[in-house]
Amino acid sequence: MKINRRSTLAALGAVSMLALGTVAHAQEYPAKRITIIVPYSAGGSTDILARQVADGLTKVLDETVTVENRPGAGATLGTTMAAKARPDGYTLFMGQVSSHGIAPAVYKNLQYDPVADFAPIKLLITIPNVMVVNKDSPYQTAAEFLDAATAEGKTFGSSGVGSSIHLSGEMFKSRTGANMTHVPFRGSGEAVPALLAGDVDVMFDNLPSAMPHIQSGALRALAMTTPTRSEKLQDVPTLDELDIPELDGFAARSWFGLLAPASTDPEIVATLSSALDEVIASESFVSFADTRGAQIEGGSPEDFSAFIADELSSWKTVVDDAGVTVE
Structure with missing residues (x-):
């Protein structure tokens, strides 16, 4: 197949426009409502935390942030839905020790990969x-x-x-x-x-x-x-x-953190991470955590990624030793 100068320039132009569009998209983010998926029913600890975070992000980002409850299948249904969501920054996920620590070791036929399918944003609290x-x-x-x-x-x-x-x-x-x-x-x-x-x-x-x-x-x-x-x-x-x-070294705790689908623009992840820093430093969030005996964590997306890797390894050892499996 012959490739002439005109078609080459057109292709390069399309690539440039795509790149510019991606940059513009990240710069104007957020431009519409953001949804946080919670894989449990309303009223539980994960849901209550997600709504606290949603309220805080709404104020910091000046854009509506809502919570969508998607319970079922031991919380793996909502997690899978979040993993397969469009990676545009408008669908986020409230992860916890179950979704990104225990479930991958316990469930034989999990429909998501806790590492490959998600972009960690920030570890919020540990309990x-x-x-x-x-x-x-x-x-x-x-x-x-x-x-x-x-x-x-x-x-x-x-x-x-x-x-x-x-x-x-x-x-x-x-x-x-x-x-x-x-x-x-x-x-x-x-x-x-x-x-x-x-x-x-x-x-x-x-x-x-x-x-x-x-x-x-x-x-x-x-x-x-x-x-x-x-x-x-x-x-x-x-x-x-x-x-x-x-x-010696015994460590078992519950934890919660916000994640996005994999391939979400790093600039969007950075924007959300920065916004969450403001949220967890706010007086209302500090009070919220204190009344629950929770430790506010924070840190970078990279810190959260390393934390998840450690949790997956630790819980796999526990699950293997205990022989716990769920079909």
Whole structure:
């Protein structure tokens, strides 16, 4: 096929116009409503955070940001939808420890790739899990509980198979060799009352869920599962602090961050990252995080990418050791 000068110039012109269009698009962003997909029903912790972030971004970007709930299939439905969305910056995703940590290790037939299908924007908050027992439990420390679990066996409750609460318990079990049997419930709304009633021996619950019962004295906090102590429970040690070699470096937590579909323009990602810096530094967001015992994180998109890689590796090890799979 012959290629003449006219066709070559036309092709080069088309490429130039495409490049200019991309630059212009990034410079004028945002020019319309932005939607944040949440893979859970309205009213849950992910949804509440997403709406807080949406309100903040609306003010900073001077453009409407809304939340769209897409629950189903263990939160993988909404995640897959976000992964396949047009990468124009107008569809974002509220990622969490499940979508970009646990689910890729647990589900055999996942319909999205947590790394290849997403462009991380910013890690927003982390929430510690706390090892708690009933107030009538004879165990005052995590070490005492471990001794009993090793000798006679214990049960641990969770909000469901594959949750961070479940796998925190599995991590404790696999590291220490404790004889512990998992008892899953349909959400923390069922699991916590079971612990309060003494139907299970221990739970590695999310701090916001356990905190009211710790404060009332109905539950006793034995240890935090994060590398550092919680400002809300400064007298409660971390598992890493205990003189138990198998628990050195123990880290299990819930986290939330904003992502875009892969191939989103880097300038748009940078714009959103900068806007989120303002959002998480605002008085309203600081108050929001504080009331939930959450740690505000921040950082660059590159930092978030590295964080996700570490989470995927860590949770895969836990899941493989526990033998947890979901079809």
